[in-house]
Amino acid sequence: MITVHNLKKTFRVHQGGLLRGSSVVMEAVKDVSFSVERGEIVGYLGPNGAGKSTTIKVLTGLLVPDSGRVEVGGLVPWKDRRAHVARLGAVFGQRTTLWWDLPVHESLELLRHIYRVPEPRFRQNLRDFTELLELGPFLNTPARALSLGQRMRADLAAALLHDPELLFLDEPTVGLDVVAKERIREFIRHINATREVTVLLTTHDLGDVERLARRVMIIDHGSLLYDGALASLQARYGSARELVVDFEFTPIDPQVPGLTLLGAEGPRVRYGFTGAAAAPIARVTAHAPVRDITVKEPEIEATIRRIYEGGLLRDGII
């Protein structure tokens, strides 16, 4: 569906005043290559300014790269933009693509004309999305009067009415409460499964990624740092699992052979370990009388943060 080969994009950034200014060349994307298969959901992560949106703009045909080969569904995005964008859908969590003063259904109707969606197909999609996203109560409300959650649902419907093959989601759940987030994720999973829509998801919300994407790409400073399964990222770069032990009494020596001592606070002691939990638990219980034990899994959030901060993967793609 998407092939990107040696993509490079630089910007000339003007500094200083009108007359005496100088410009510096900034490399937004250095040498990025990847491909995405039809029907995949890929999470595209990176801190602000890492090169995420530059990549997306190239893929949507809004930017022409300096060099590199890009093909989306057999087309070069910026060369045949009208034909290319006809097959895309896009949702930007930060801003709506609906006409702000039009009732939602009129925006959708306008999109039907823009994409020349046949009437029966439009009716069916609208029925499906109205049911799945519960659009009914606000189809007649102007976009400006919608709550954030309603707006996001309306935007999702708007992005999918023309049966796009590829969907770009940029922060699709930003600012939403837990229930609303979950509903949106459920919907994305559903359309991915039933309609084989390929999804490229850029987000800072790792909850989105964990719930939706099996594969992640991490970009920073214009280069891809990681491209692979989310699970193996966690296995390789996640911090150790943690054993939180409440002893009956504050142990005189909390050190247990074979376990890393992470911290001790009265009778509560935290140990780090890798692998299965059975052996470490046995060791701890042999060490002193125990009242309670919990196993804490490392958070993906922490892993990603460590990757950004420590440049864990800076040496290259695995």
Next chain:
Amino acid sequence: MRAALKPTPRPSSPRLNAPLYASVARLGFRRQFAYPQAALWGLITNLFFGVLRISVLVALFGSKPQVAGYTVQDAITYTGLTQAFIMALSLFGWTDFMRTVHRGEVASDLLRPHNLLAFWAAQDAGRAVGQFVLRGLPMLALFALIWGATFPAGFTGWLLTTLSLLLAWACGFAFRFLVNCAAFWSPDAVGFGRFAWAVLGLGSGFLMPLAFFPQWFQGVLAFTPFPSMMNTTVEIWLGVTTGPEAWAGLAVQFGWALLLSGVAAFVLSRGLRRLEVAGG
């Protein structure tokens, strides 16, 4: 649900998407009626300034029966017309497109398979008709009732006037869009716009009928598209220009509309190209 999936014809064909532009124009029209109170106060303001302008013009006439081919009655009708056209022809300027460029919203527009210029033209056409109905017609009715403003003479007069008004909108829209395209190059396109709208007000005959200006200045203006953006229409309405002269006026308007639209399309494509290379 997969079974229900049928291939959708892809909307990439360059064929004009008439249903789209028709509904865009319809929505542009309807949108004007969303704020009736604003329209009412706008009308009152336009009327107030209309009275002011009539007083100045009538004072200018003094005891003269005619100035530059205009009778006092013509001058009053001229004032009514120009006040009626303010909104429909956006004589005070228009920065909607500029704003979408500065805010980066133009990027979402580019993600849709439509012709950006045609889309905006359709929207503005709907807006213009809406404003003409909402603010133009009541203004003309008031001027006719209170000061006896006159209407075009006979069928030919109405036909010529209507055509000329449509062409005036087309010229004006292309010019306004062109000015808005400055936003692709400058974050301060609003400032440039202010100058452009001042020129528009002067050159289109909004400030003063062009016939009142010195001969040499009229000569200069004749080489610009500005008279085509309103003055031609007003003179045809008044009957100051008639017959073959009026048709020639329409031909000039048509020529300018084509040329300006072409230039606007070209400049827009350059602007978008710049956006593609330099980013938004």
